[in-house]
Amino acid sequence: MDLTTTYLGLSLRTPLVASASPLSQEIENIRRMEDAGASAVVLYSLFEEQLALEQHELHYHTVSNTESFAEALTYFPESEDYQTGPEQYLEHIRKAKETVDIPIIASLNGATTGGWTNFAKQIQEAGADALELNVYSIPVDLTKTGADIEQEILEVVRAVKGTVTIPVAVKLSPFFSNMGNMAQQVAGAGADGLVMFNRFYQPDIDLETLEVRPNVLLSTPQALRLPLRWIAILYGNVEADLAATSGIHQAQDVIKMLMVGASVTMMASALFKFGINHLRAVEADLRDWLVENEYESVSQMTGSMSYKNSGQSTSFERAQYVRGVSSLPDGIYPGLK
Secondary structure: OOOOOEEEEEEEEEEEEEEOHHHOHHHHHHHHHHHOOOOOOEEEEEEEHHHHHHOHHHHHHHHHHHOOOOHHOOOOOOOHHHHHHHHHHHHHHHHHHHHHOOEEEEEEEEEEHHHHHHHHHHHOOOOOOOEEEEEOOOOOOOOOOOOHHHHHHHHHHHHHHHOOOOEEEEEEEOOOOHHHHHHHHHHHHHOEEEEEEEEEEEEEEEEOEEEEOOOOOOOOOOHHHHOOOOOOOOOOOOOEEEEEEEOOOOOOHHHHHHHHOOOEEEOHHHHHOOOOOHHHHHHHHHHHHHHHHOOOOOOOOOOOOOOOOOOHHHHHOOOHEEEEEEEOOOOOHHHOO
């Protein structure tokens, strides 16, 4: 059974990739991921704010001038929020490359065309096989238009692509007026791959302390519906590889994503929930399904259920919504009896 696939020009043993998460902060975990069957690992993200902290010597300025510049203390996040800095991140890449044989994909998380784009070159020099850009921005400036925000993202992609020669993937959010058009523009700006989708962590309020706190929730299999639809629509219509992330928990999730056109499927929440060795079970189940359904390879089914190839294009459009609403199962609302 041929499970090989190609993503960002990298030949991978299987379509199972470990997505960016704190799990990859430990070299031993990366080794375990390789042993369990991960064909590549996306490292935890280095944040734009971490680079800003270093470049502006935050510690010196905030400590020595606290009284004079109290209002500036909230400009950057607290340094203890970050476990590693830029130099440690580069060293982590080097150690990972020395330890495992699978591709290591670095991850940069930012929102502006700042110094973090230049740091991409150092990531390449450290030995990363590819780079994933997580362009994470909450548009709180109400004067900005959607076009303004899209242009900023495209500028980031162009800036990074102008700096490095390794492949670059862009992890997108689904919150665009025309998701398909934005995907085409990002690919046109040079992105070699599109990762769909970024899961924005939503804030919560602690009623005891009256503080706004992050509320991190693991994904559920239901979360795959959104990337499934858009990968199906984009397959064959954008010149970039498509990676599915969010909601990938079992082999059946992997199969669905491959069928709509994903080159790889990325997992993090499932590894937190079931352990790193869960990769072995997913691969075994994937092989069994392919044999049972008489497939000889992963590539044979990739894109077979996409918008372009399935012959069921309306199922990815509004008609499917109408059909779904009109066919709710009996007893779904027992409280209305």
